[in-house]
Amino acid sequence: MLKRVILLIIAVSVPLLLSAEKVKVRIYSATKITQAVISFDVGRYVVRDASGNIISDTLDLNRSVEVRAQGGKVWVAANAYELGTFDKISITAVDSANLFCINPTGKKQRTYEGDVYIKVLKNNSLEFVSLVDFETYIAGVVQSEIYGKPDQTDIFRVQAIISRTWALRNKNKHKADGYNFCDDVHCQAYYNRCIRPEIVYGTLQSVGEILVDKDGKPIDTPFHSNSGGQTANSEDVWSAKIPYLRSVPDTFSYRMKQSVWKKELTRNEWLNYFSKKHKLDISDSALCDELLNFRQDERKARIHNISLTKIRTDFKLKSTFFSVSANGNKVTLNGRGYGHGVGLSQEGAIRMVTLGYKYQEILMHYYKGAIIYRDMSIVDPKYQGVANDLKKIIEEDKKDNVKASANKGLEKLYSKKEREEREEVYVEEEQDNDADWDYDW
Numbered sequence: 001m002l003k004r005v006i007l008l009i010i011a012v013s014v015p016l017l018l019s020a021e022k023v024k025v026r027i028y029s030a031t032k033i034t035q036a037v038i039s040f041d042v043g044r045y046v047v048r049d050a051s052g053n054i055i056s057d058t059l060d061l062n063r064s065v066e067v068r069a070q071g072g073k074v075w076v077a078a079n080a081y082e083l084g085t086f087d088k089i090s091i092t093a094v095d096s097a098n099l100f101c102i103n104p105t106g107k108k109q110r111t112y113e114g115d116v117y118i119k120v121l122k123n124n125s126l127e128f129v130s131l132v133d134f135e136t137y138i139a140g141v142v143q144s145e146i147y148g149k150p151d152q153t154d155i156f157r158v159q160a161i162i163s164r165t166w167a168l169r170n171k172n173k174h175k176a177d178g179y180n181f182c183d184d185v186h187c188q189a190y191y192n193r194c195i196r197p198e199i200v201y202g203t204l205q206s207v208g209e210i211l212v213d214k215d216g217k218p219i220d221t222p223f224h225s226n227s228g229g230q231t232a233n234s235e236d237v238w239s240a241k242i243p244y245l246r247s248v249p250d251t252f253s254y255r256m257k258q259s260v261w262k263k264e265l266t267r268n269e270w271l272n273y274f275s276k277k278h279k280l281d282i283s284d285s286a287l288c289d290e291l292l293n294f295r296q297d298e299r300k301a302r303i304h305n306i307s308l309t310k311i312r313t314d315f316k317l318k319s320t321f322f323s324v325s326a327n328g329n330k331v332t333l334n335g336r337g338y339g340h341g342v343g344l345s346q347e348g349a350i351r352m353v354t355l356g357y358k359y360q361e362i363l364m365h366y367y368k369g370a371i372i373y374r375d376m377s378i379v380d381p382k383y384q385g386v387a388n389d390l391k392k393i394i395e396e397d398k399k400d401n402v403k404a405s406a407n408k409g410l411e412k413l414y415s416k417k418e419r420e421e422r423e424e425v426y427v428e429e430e431q432d433n434d435a436d437w438d439y440d441w
């Protein structure tokens with residue numbers, strides 16, 4: 001079993017030219033942490049000071065490091081033996097197959113691969129920056145950003161390509177902070193290392209693949225939860241008209257979890273909003289009629305001359321794709337979809353995979369005229385062997401009872417502790433679906 005776990009770790013840790021540079025990701029970026037215990041599930045680790053000198057014994061399973069924010073510095077103990085206070089420390093892996101686990105006081109624990117750098121921020125909170133292989137990061141992002149059935153690996157491949165493309169375009173987003181990405185939706189969600197074989201497989205299949213424009217530049221790859229049946233033009237949501245972000249009919253987004261929504265308001269709430277906020281004269285009966293009977297059979301950008309994106313923000317609506325109907329004092333907004341509507345609809349893409357469409361067709365449907373670029377010279381042949389092994393595991397699982405396949409596969413692959421971790425990830429994913437699954441661009 002351990003062999004398979006290590007296979008999975010190595011699977012996404014083989015350095016590639018494209019990803020030879022590891023990325024720095026701030027983990028727990030949305031959480032204030034003043035105290036944490038770090039333990040080691042796989043491989044040996046050491047603690048180093050800011051100059052890189054080793055300050056601890058070699059640490060492995062059953063040993064741990066405790067860190068606390070203390071007067072602007074990091075207080076450190078290893079195996080309950082106090083090492084002192086430091087401006088910053090790093091906990092670095094000795095072995096290529098490695099896993100460490102962070103357990104902050106009062107918060108959910110998470111497991112990651114690679115090294116971690118720790119310092120104290122001005123607000124007396126500990127900052128954890130993980131140094132991780134690019135593809136390991138991408139697999140973790142895919143696990144946090146999309147759901148899908150184990151046998152539908154093309155959906156993970158689609159998400160891996162758009163997340164990889166986004167990361168290449170935005171690798172300097174947090175340059176001033178000293179890292180590449182945060183782990184929150186401000187960048188891309190990255191809530192744990194990837195522990196699902198089908199996601200690692202989908203990510204591995206697409207190593208080297210990004211979306212480019214006709215000049216070979218990585219494109220902007222926005223996505224949203226559900227288009228409601230038609231995606232939006234970029235200029236109708238943001239200012240720039242981008243050639244590959246065009247509105248397309250998208251019936252794949254029908255009859256999914258986020259396909260429709262409804263919001264009820266009073267007539268006064270609705271009309272006073274236009275009168276107070278936008279200085280429209282609502283004593284004009286023709287204008288009132290327009291505002292109370294607004295219809296979108298196809299997506300529009302405005303109601304009267306007011307941007308629907310502005311209205312979506314002000315009323316906290318799920319989308320701009322709604323029609324209005326009035327009955328007495330009641331106004332109903334009948335909406336479609338969830339999210340800004342630009343680029344890829346995640347639920348539409350999931351539906352396309354179910355119907356048998358391939359990842360290329362899905363990407364070409366949502367990013368019009370973009371090109372999938374795969375540079376074979378940067379794809380390490382070692383990946384193919386690992387991908388084939390993972391494929392065998394997934395296919396063995398498929399032969400079992402389909403419904404139980406995910407869990408059975410995981411029993412083969414993971415320890416009980418790891419399966420519990422996986423359950424946590426699912427809970428986190430569900431919370432994301434409700435709160436901000438829609439990527440905030």
Ligand SMILES: [Zn+2]
Pocket residue numbers: 173174181182183184186187188
């Ligand atoms: Zn960020």
